[in-house]
Amino acid sequence: MTSKKVAVETLGCKVNQYESSVMMESLMQANWQPVSFKGAADLYVVHSCAVTSSAAFQTRQLLRRARRLNPGALIAVVGCDAQLDHDRLAAGELATHILGTAEKFDIARWIEVPASFAAPCRAVKGVNDIPRLSAQAVSCMHTGRTRAYLKVQDGCNAYCSYCVVPYTRGRSRSLPADEVLSRLRRFVEVGYREVILTGIHLGQWGKDLTPTRDLAGLLDRIGDSDSPPRVRLSSLEPLEWSAGLLRRISTVPWICPHFHIPLQSGDDDVLAAMHRPYTALQYANLIRELRMLFPEAALGADVMVGFPGETQRRFLNTLHLVEELPLTYLHVFPFSPRPGTPAADMPGRIPGDETKKRARLLQDIGTRKRRQFSERFLGRSVEVLVESAAPRAGWLRGTTANYLQVLFPAGPPVLPGSIVRVQVVRSGDRELIAAAPAGG
The missing domain is CATH 3.80.30.20 (tm_1862 like domain)
Structure with a gap:
């Protein structure tokens, strides 16, 4: 069976990040292939936030961007803004599928429901009807995070x-x-x-x-x-x-x-x-x-x-x-x-x-x-969880247990997700700068 391409963009809190991984895993099990939200996809999913008016505005921007990228794609808006403002989203013809707080975890099934921008599939249960919390299974973070x-x-x-x-x-x-x-x-x-x-x-x-x-x-x-x-x-x-x-x-x-x-x-x-x-x-x-x-x-x-x-x-x-x-x-x-x-x-x-x-x-x-x-940590040795490559070639970025951002030369081969000890040598604008890990 040929896989179709899905792009997911997540707004808002850490809870949304976890839930996006749950949705992505269910879609992958249904033979959807994850791709970047910046390119062509068969399905775009905007995991929305409603805490501020700015977050709601960003949701609508992303939905319009998805439609420009592929006018024929399915576009699903899910989560808090979909739960709160589904009437407005439907009236604006911004998505083919509008899934609320509970329904988003069954996204692989809901997107099989025929829908269009003019007549979206709208599945939004009242929040008082949401069942007890259960372990929404996820094997790893599908949002590219090392934590x-x-x-x-x-x-x-x-x-x-x-x-x-x-x-x-x-x-x-x-x-x-x-x-x-x-x-x-x-x-x-x-x-x-x-x-x-x-x-x-x-x-x-x-x-x-x-x-x-x-x-x-x-x-x-x-x-x-x-x-x-x-x-x-x-x-x-x-x-x-x-x-x-x-x-x-x-x-x-x-x-x-x-x-x-x-x-x-x-x-x-x-x-x-x-x-x-x-x-x-x-x-x-x-x-x-x-x-x-x-x-x-x-x-x-x-x-x-x-x-x-x-x-x-x-x-x-x-x-x-x-x-x-x-x-x-x-x-x-x-x-x-x-x-x-x-x-x-x-x-x-x-x-x-x-x-x-x-x-x-x-x-x-x-x-x-x-x-x-x-x-306070200049000249000290700190343990860093390696998260990603830094903008500077040959450098890495990571986080200490007490939430300091650290940049350092790669030195010996270091994989994202590993914990290394480095010596802080100076302070940058928003990060600490450290020497390469021992052995480099």
Whole structure:
């Protein structure tokens, strides 16, 4: 049977990266051959994100690009934006197949349904009807990554006032521990040296299971198994750092010292309007405790600017808090009103120019903090997971356990996915520069 060509482009979070690999594997089993999204294909799949209006715009751009590349191809838009805005996507005749949060995992079957741009196949189940989370089998990352993502949780019960995720992914659902361990073993067997445990609301893992479990208990189970040399945790909310979790993480060498803790705002009034259940002081105390326990850990934060009602004084509270805390990098986002969320209708919208100005101020702080943290490792030996070739010929790029990006000459033959030790010699604009591995 002649194979057909499929191109997949993924927007958004680490969970989407894992899910794209699940979809790609199912398509390959149905005799589809993966190709680049930049060229000709028989099927284009846009795995969408709906967190910001910019992500939704990117989804539509990619769909139009796919149609230009091959006007006769099947084009599927799947995931969060398809779940949230399927009526608009259908009316715009942007795709032949529109698959929601649940249906995308059965993409190989749905694309066999006859459809056209004018009359797309639309399969979008309500999020309240999404079944329990099960281990969507994947043998490796089909997105070309040397680190494996493992989705152990999906959905969210938090309903922050600016966020559409509960409306696109449904309530929190956890992958049972035995299934987590099974998937983790599979990644180790095929050679991954680092696995990232990820979820939409990772800290809620186990709360929906019977009996209930928690993330610290899951890490105990992983520690008793054949785990990879590195396990990295994706984002964890400020109030989910229990004493048990802190104790567990601080006693094992295989958990990467890299923790991402969303802040969003350093002003209590803005946090309350966002429906974020902590105060700026609680957040500050956690970051300081993490720095005390993990002196060389990367500590990152999401910060939103321009939220309705964020006066200059309230913004300065955020600026000053971020400035004084021992964070090592920032992800700065302008507020994006999403239809159907309470924040979309809140008064006190901040003008776009002012929002951009505030974002630049925070981004400058983030750049400085990242550089200061990196420079602490000048002259030191670090272990690097080799990820890819660098733009400079004969050089490689990799990541340390504490999330530093490192460039170094290839030296002896080194394969992507291996872990090597290199000596840092200087700091670049965004990366550390190291000597070749020993033996080169």
